[in-house]
Amino acid sequence: MVSRLREWLRDRLGLEALEHVADKKDVPVHRHSFWYYWGGMTLFLFGIQVATGILLLLYYRASADEAYESVRFIMTQVSFGWLIRSIHSWSANLMIGAVMVHMFSAFMLKAYRAPREATWLSGMVLLGLSLAFGFSGYLLPWNQLAFFATKVGTDITGAVPVIGPFMLRFLRGGEHITGGTLTRFFGFHVAILPAVVTVILGVHLYLVTHHGMSVPPSVEGRTPPPPRMKFVPNFLLRDMVGWLAALALLALLAALFPWELGLKADPYASAPAGIKPEWYFGWMFQTLRMLPSHILGIEGELVGILGIGLGGVVWLLVPFLDDPRGQGPRARFWRVLGAVAIVYVVVFTLLVYRGATP
Amino acid sequence: MRLPRILIAPLATLALLAALPAAASAARAGANPQNSCLDCHRALDDARLAAPAKAFAEDVHGAHGLGCIGCHGGDPTDADITSMDPDKGFKGTPARKDIAEMCATCHASAEFMKRYNPQPYIFSMAEFRTSVHCKKIAVGDPKVATCTNCHGVHGMLSRKDPRSPVNRRNVPATCSKCHNPEYMKGRTVPTNQYALYRVSVHGKALLEKGDLSAPACNNCHGNHGAVPPNTRDISLVCGTCHGREGELFAKSKVKAGLELEGKRGCVTCHGNHGVQLPTDALIGTTGDGVCGRCHESGSAGARASDVIVPAFHALKARIGDADSLLAVADRLGMEVEAGRELLKQADDQLVNVRATLHGFDTKQITAVLTEGDGLADKAIAQARDALRDWRIRRIGMALSVVVILLMAGLLALRIRRLERGPGA
Numbered sequence: 001m002v003s004r005l006r007e008w009l010r011d012r013l014g015l016e017a018l019e020h021v022a023d024k025k026d027v028p029v030h031r032h033s034f035w036y037y038w039g040g041m042t043l044f045l046f047g048i049q050v051a052t053g054i055l056l057l058l059y060y061r062a063s064a065d066e067a068y069e070s071v072r073f074i075m076t077q078v079s080f081g082w083l084i085r086s087i088h089s090w091s092a093n094l095m096i097g098a099v100m101v102h103m104f105s106a107f108m109l110k111a112y113r114a115p116r117e118a119t120w121l122s123g124m125v126l127l128g129l130s131l132a133f134g135f136s137g138y139l140l141p142w143n144q145l146a147f148f149a150t151k152v153g154t155d156i157t158g159a160v161p162v163i164g165p166f167m168l169r170f171l172r173g174g175e176h177i178t179g180g181t182l183t184r185f186f187g188f189h190v191a192i193l194p195a196v197v198t199v200i201l202g203v204h205l206y207l208v209t210h211h212g213m214s215v216p217p218s219v220e221g222r223t224p225p226p227p228r229m230k231f232v233p234n235f236l237l238r239d240m241v242g243w244l245a246a247l248a249l250l251a252l253l254a255a256l257f258p259w260e261l262g263l264k265a266d267p268y269a270s271a272p273a274g275i276k277p278e279w280y281f282g283w284m285f286q287t288l289r290m291l292p293s294h295i296l297g298i299e300g301e302l303v304g305i306l307g308i309g310l311g312g313v314v315w316l317l318v319p320f321l322d323d324p325r326g327q328g329p330r331a332r333f334w335r336v337l338g339a340v341a342i343v344y345v346v347v348f349t350l351l352v353y354r355g356a357t358p
Numbered sequence: 359m360r361l362p363r364i365l366i367a368p369l370a371t372l373a374l375l376a377a378l379p380a381a382a383s384a385a386r387a388g389a390n391p392q393n394s395c396l397d398c399h400r401a402l403d404d405a406r407l408a409a410p411a412k413a414f415a416e417d418v419h420g421a422h423g424l425g426c427i428g429c430h431g432g433d434p435t436d437a438d439i440t441s442m443d444p445d446k447g448f449k450g451t452p453a454r455k456d457i458a459e460m461c462a463t464c465h466a467s468a469e470f471m472k473r474y475n476p477q478p479y480i481f482s483m484a485e486f487r488t489s490v491h492c493k494k495i496a497v498g499d500p501k502v503a504t505c506t507n508c509h510g511v512h513g514m515l516s517r518k519d520p521r522s523p524v525n526r527r528n529v530p531a532t533c534s535k536c537h538n539p540e541y542m543k544g545r546t547v548p549t550n551q552y553a554l555y556r557v558s559v560h561g562k563a564l565l566e567k568g569d570l571s572a573p574a575c576n577n578c579h580g581n582h583g584a585v586p587p588n589t590r591d592i593s594l595v596c597g598t599c600h601g602r603e604g605e606l607f608a609k610s611k612v613k614a615g616l617e618l619e620g621k622r623g624c625v626t627c628h629g630n631h632g633v634q635l636p637t638d639a640l641i642g643t644t645g646d647g648v649c650g651r652c653h654e655s656g657s658a659g660a661r662a663s664d665v666i667v668p669a670f671h672a673l674k675a676r677i678g679d680a681d682s683l684l685a686v687a688d689r690l691g692m693e694v695e696a697g698r699e700l701l702k703q704a705d706d707q708l709v710n711v712r713a714t715l716h717g718f719d720t721k722q723i724t725a726v727l728t729e730g731d732g733l734a735d736k737a738i739a740q741a742r743d744a745l746r747d748w749r750i751r752r753i754g755m756a757l758s759v760v761v762i763l764l765m766a767g768l769l770a771l772r773i774r775r776l777e778r779g780p781g782a
Contacts, residue, residue, distance in 0.1 A: 072693070072695065075693050076693045076695070076696065082693065082751075083751075233776065234773065234776065234777065237769055237772060237773045237776070238773060240769055241766045241769050241770055241773075244762050244763070244765055244766040244769070245766060247762050248758075248759045248762040248763055248766075251755050251758045251759055251762065252755060252759060254755075255751045255752060255754070255755030256691075256755070257691060258691040258692070258693075260691070261693070
């Protein structure tokens with residue numbers, strides 16, 4: 001019966017092509033293979049986000065008068081609403097963590113080298129979209145912390161030269177954060193960003209499949225070449241073990257540390273003490289906070305924003321700046337720079353939580 | 359052309375007479391651009407005579423353009439000593455007994471006062487006459503306060519000015535200038551009010567915290583009509599601020615009973631000048647409970663107290679239990695907002711009980727207590743539900759983690775089997 005159904009589907013959906021791709025795809029096995037799992041992990045957590053996000057949508061109401069109350073309703077009245085919301089929030093953070101690991105590991109293993117430049121670029125766009133998902137979703141419960149964190153975040157955007165004031169008004173839907181901002185962020189979060197991610201993610205996955213897994217330069221030249229593992233089923237089954245581990249971690253986090261709702265946003269209240277952005281924006285926030293008020297006569301914050309922006313552009317263009325062989329002094333320079341960037345991001349993120357100020 | 363000397367005096371008198379109504383009107387209206395009084399007195403070497411002119415620079419009357427003439431008469435346009443000629447209306451220092459009447463000339467006139475303030479305080483001489491101060495002045499007592507003793511003189515400031523002796527925060531100290539043992543020696547009026555007031559809940563609020571909603575002396579005694587409030591229903595005095603308690607007490611049987619015994623309403627339990635923040639220990643017939651002062655053991659009042667007091671403390675204990683349970687649930691990450699809302703309502707009922715106690719109506723008090731109990735019980739139930747949910751979640755979480763790990767283990771086995779097989 002099952003085999004007849006499979007035949008029926010194969011004839012109609014053209015599954016042979018997919019089966020062929022799956023059968024052809026394999027993964028090199030070497031001492032850095034562990035890092036290959038992080039892309040799949042990110043994809044799994046993204047799937048959790050989509051599923052839990054759709055469930056939350058059934059009850060969420062995107063207006064300043066109802067958003068907070070609807071999230072409270074989800075958490076207190078809807079069966080397993082607390083679990084869905086907690087998993088959505090925790091999974092969002094784990095996903096951004098997984099994206100970061102995936103990106104830094106790709107950088108350090110020089111997976112961006114030719115012919116994978118477009119894979120790197122599409123991955124960087126996906127990282128940016130993930131951060132945008134986090135930033136827009138954070139405001140949706142319309143609580144005090146989210147309100148003021150969004151204010152600080154959009155204020156920083158507003159400080160960008162030339163386009164800053166326009167970006168600030170575009171993000172806020174006006175000069176101030178209002179119910180209009182909430183509706184706008186909701187639109188970004190559930191319509192615009194998912195649509196864009198679907199396209200870019202499709203391109204990224206196509207490129208990964210098309211070019212196959214990159215082998216790091218330290219392994220590439222070896223003879224004999226590293227053995228290869230079939231993607232289906234060997235690697236996929238290993239992937240699934242990792243996904244189950246992530247699911248168990250999510251269950252633990254959601255049950256032991258349910259995501260708080262806090263107090264409803266009050267635009268007339270003073271900002272809560274020690275307001276800080278989500279952890280993944282922490283290193284940028286800390287950088288701006290620790291800069292002096294003026295550097296060479298230019299406003300410190302502006303220098304910081306320009307510096308971070310320039311760093312981001314350089315990071316994005318690294319496939320075109322690094323040695324295509326992944327060897328030699330230029331390659332070493334970029335490897336060291338990558339290690340410094342990782343240490344910088346980790347240290348500055350930790351500094352936010354230690355309350356370090358200039 | 360020179361006038362014959364013989365005509366100068368009559369013409370000057372005529373001119374002066376013609377000018378007097380205009381000058382008087384100008385003085386009342388405050389239009390007084392020239393003030394020779396200040397010019398001369400400021401330059402005098404005698405500090406006693408110079409001080410009023412110097413102090414007048416800050417005077418609220420001076421700030422409104424009013425001059426010396428309004429109180430002292432004379433001719434401020436005359437730069438010579440003749441300006442103080444009684445023929446020119448100079449009155450000198452007003453007699454103490456006349457000061458209030460003199461101030462009333464302007465301050466009792468709504469029409470006049472409205473020129474300076476659209477919503478002025480209109481002084482009532484009739485009210486002042488009801489005060490002990492005025493009565494004593496009328497019989498020639500020289501040691502009793504009149505307007506200038508409280509408000510100051512020459513350097514008189516608006517009562518809104520924090521330096522003014524009649525600014526609310528300064529009133530107790532101002533009253534105590536006379537109402538102290540030394541000044542009142544030989545009189546029967548009590549003199550410990552200020553010492554008691556300073557350590558009272560009202561005194562601490564006003565003097566230490568600067569809480570301007572707290573009463574000063576005049577809020578209970580009146581200011582210009584100041585009388586000892588023991589001559590009136592004291593619940594009306596306290597009820598000015600403590601409205602609900604005053605209203606309930608005014609309707610209660612206890613009020614009438616206290617009046618029969620010659621006791622003074624609120625003061626019987628709370629005291630007057632030294633009133634302290636009432637605690638729940640005041641309720642009851644034992645320990646610090648004030649009910650026992652009048653209600654002997656076994657009396658109807660004591661029996662009512664035996665019913666109400668344990669129920670009151672039981673409500674407090676229930677609220678405390680609900681608070682602790684909700685705090686535990688909150689710490690465990692459970693949503694307790696609904697429980698907190700119920701607890702707030704129960705707390706409100708506890709406050710309501712404290713107010714209702716002033717009506718001394720057992721039925722009414724019991725009804726409020728019952729309502730509070732119901733709310734506290736609901737809050738406890740909410741907290742217990744949250745804690746039960748938390749336990750269920752933990753069990754669910756443990757089971758799901760076991761299932762997930764089991765699946766992961768099975769997958770690992772599958773991988774091993776797969777890779778051991780011939781196709782590996």
